[in-house]
Amino acid sequence: MSEPTNESYLSLRVPSNEKDERFISGISSSYEAAKLRSASKDSKANEYHSPVKFSWREFWKTMLYENLPPVIFSPIATLFLEGSLSRAWHVSQNRMLIAVSTKHHSLVDIIQTWLVVYPGSWLMNVGLYFALFSEKELIMNIDPFHMILAYLLLFMRRLIISTKYGYFRPEDTERLCLPAPDWDRNKTNRRLVGQGWLQPWLFPGLIEDELTVAMDENDICLQGIPMEVDKETEKKLLQESSSDLFPQKTSVSKENEIASGFILFNIIKSVYNITAMKNFRTILFLTILSLSVTPFLVKFLYGTPIFGMTMNEKIISSATLIGLFNGFQLIMFGLVCSIDYERRYRCAKKLGEMVSFPGLSLKRLFKSSDEHDIYLDLQKRLNVFSWMNMRKVLRSFGEAFYLRIQSYTSILIFYSLFCVAILNLIVWTELRHHISTIYLICVVIFFISSISLYAIYKAIKLQSLSAEHRDFIRNELFIIEEEIWELKLEGGSEDRITDLTSAKALLEQVDESINYKELIYKPTTILGYAANNGVIGSVLGLVLTGCLFAVQGFVSTGIEYDPSGWFNFYENTIK
Numbered sequence: 232m233s234e235p236t237n238e239s240y241l242s243l244r245v246p247s248n249e250k251d252e253r254f255i256s257g258i259s260s261s262y263e264a265a266k267l268r269s270a271s272k273d274s275k276a277n278e279y280h281s282p283v284k285f286s287w288r289e290f291w292k293t294m295l296y297e298n299l300p301p302v303i304f305s306p307i308a309t310l311f312l313e314g315s316l317s318r319a320w321h322v323s324q325n326r327m328l329i330a331v332s333t334k335h336h337s338l339v340d341i342i343q344t345w346l347v348v349y350p351g352s353w354l355m356n357v358g359l360y361f362a363l364f365s366e367k368e369l370i371m372n373i374d375p376f377h378m379i380l381a382y383l384l385l386f387m388r389r390l391i392i393s394t395k396y397g398y399f400r401p402e403d404t405e406r407l408c409l410p411a412p413d414w415d416r417n418k419t420n421r422r423l424v425g426q427g428w429l430q431p432w433l434f435p436g437l438i439e440d441e442l443t444v445a446m447d448e449n450d451i452c453l454q455g456i457p458m459e460v461d462k463e464t465e466k467k468l469l470q471e472s473s474s475d476l477f478p479q480k481t482s483v484s485k486e487n488e489i490a491s492g493f494i495l496f497n498i499i500k501s502v503y504n505i506t507a508m509k510n511f512r513t514i515l516f517l518t519i520l521s522l523s524v525t526p527f528l529v530k531f532l533y534g535t536p537i538f539g540m541t542m543n544e545k546i547i548s549s550a551t552l553i554g555l556f557n558g559f560q561l562i563m564f565g566l567v568c569s570i571d572y573e574r575r576y577r578c579a580k581k582l583g584e585m586v587s588f589p590g591l592s593l594k595r596l597f598k599s600s601d602e603h604d605i606y607l608d609l610q611k612r613l614n615v616f617s618w619m620n621m622r623k624v625l626r627s628f629g630e631a632f633y634l635r636i637q638s639y640t641s642i643l644i645f646y647s648l649f650c651v652a653i654l655n656l657i658v659w660t661e662l663r664h665h666i667s668t669i670y671l672i673c674v675v676i677f678f679i680s681s682i683s684l685y686a687i688y689k690a691i692k693l694q695s696l697s698a699e700h701r702d703f704i705r706n707e708l709f710i711i712e713e714e715i716w717e718l719k720l721e722g723g724s725e726d727r728i729t730d731l732t733s734a735k736a737l738l739e740q741v742d743e744s745i746n747y748k749e750l751i752y753k754p755t756t757i758l759g760y761a762a763n764n765g766v767i768g769s770v771l772g773l774v775l776t777g778c779l780f781a782v783q784g785f786v787s788t789g790i791e792y793d794p795s796g797w798f799n800f801y802e803n804t805i806k
Contacts, residue, residue: 579625
């Protein structure tokens with residue numbers, strides 16, 4: 232049984248079963264499938280995807296585009312940076328700097344952008360200007376820190392967007408400068424962590440594309456690397472549905488053998504094609520409601536005009552409300568980070584369960600009621616080779632998203648720490664402020680820090696799995712070594728000894744590879760450090776220490792508030 236073919240949206244080679252089969256049929260051994268570029272006869276090496284590299288050029292360009300006001304200033308910037316009017320026009324459309332073309336976006340998206348996004352962006356800039364530079368008499372009922380905190384939420388979102396484009400592949404960055412349909416709204420949505428990556432089942436072909444890219448990055452064709460299973464397992468697997476790109480068998484698959492790509496594809500699909508967090512929308516709604524309402528509710532309770540009295544005050548308050556509400560995107564990014572770490576953990580765990588007796592149940596891999604287990608015996612050299620290559624590809628699956636996720640987690644942590652710094656600045660320097668600002672900062676620190684720490688916990692959970700699998704491998708090596716010596720002492724089968732010896736040699740390389748690549752070279756990182764309990768302890772310690780230091784400041788300085796909730800209100804008015 233085969234699943235319907237899903238269209239590919241890759242910018243380089245378009246994967247197909249026919250091309251893969253041509254390659255597979257031309258190789259003489261499975262090891263050639265693990266050196267894809269050199270073994271390919273009909274493809275150029277540069278047609279395959281290379282590992283993602285961060286582009287500082289695209290990062291800073293995007294920072295400029297995102298922080299300049301849209302419609303006027305950011306489109307003008309594209310004229311200077313993109314090199315031609317045509318490229319500037321398509322960049323402006325694809326990045327929605329001045330959305331007018333229905334070829335690039337739907338009419339609904341364009342109308343929504345002009346009615347909500349553009350006015351909101353301009354209002355945020357005007358509100359920040361009024362909050363910082365208006366005469367004090369015009370903003371007597373406004374605490375500028377509200378506007379600053381709201382604008383920082385927007386700035387962090389723009390920082391995240393800039394990071395996204397920094398991790399774009401060069402071919403995708405180039406297509407952003409081309410007319411539709413080379414790039415369109417669908418391609419944009421497929422590369423958003425909050426849309427395509429969060430809900431891949433809504434974007435057919437996305438998982439296949441990312442798995443193809445991951446194989447290219449590791450120079451591996453998993454369909455050319457079979458794994459050995461028992462006859463009953465083979466029969467069961469052949470009855471399951473398969474993708475055109477990742478069928479159960481290929482031309483190199485012998486009896487009792489299944490293509491590695493088929494197994495890995497279905498492991499990924501079983502995890503990524505289901506809702507990862509049932510309370511996602513509820514958490515998001517409650518968090519944003521708390522952020523948006525807190526400062527205005529506190530002002531109401533203290534009898535302070537909620538939106539102020541003057542026009543300047545009303546503009547600043549409206550901009551603050553929009554900025555705080557827009558913080559839902561920052562919260563969403565934090566939740567998506569934790570979801571991605573959890574998904575990767577589940578995939579890696581299933582892959583590990585396949586080599587641990589009795590194996591992985593079909594019920595957890597397919598929509599099947601069959602209780603049969605898939606077990607890969609690592610005492611067989613072929614299975615060691617296929618399992619490690621599956622592991623390498625899985626580690627790189629969705630790498631462009633994965634690197635962004637790690638960066639987003641760090642950005643959220645920095646925002647929490649920055650809010651702690653602002654709290655201490657207000658307290659220790661005794662700046663004029665309204666008590667609602669203190670409540671707002673505390674709410675921001677609580678929610679952002681909580682979501683960040685939860686994402687870090689998931690990252691640590693994922694990273695620790697590498698150490699667990701390495702421990703399992705070393706135990707297998709210990710057992711195999713003992714069996715080899717027993718066979719030698721008892722005059723056992725030379726063929727069996729040879730098989731075990733070759734499996735042992737490969738397992739030793741697997742152990743070294745996991746140790747180097749997953750624990751040293753490319754571990755899951757937070758703030759540039761490998762995710763471990765020390766990181767979460769450091770982040771939590773910094774947040775708590777900063778908050779306790781602020782409490783000490785309140786006690787030491789003797790800050791008191793007037794009946795309207797203001798500190799130092801009259802003194803600053805007189806000055």
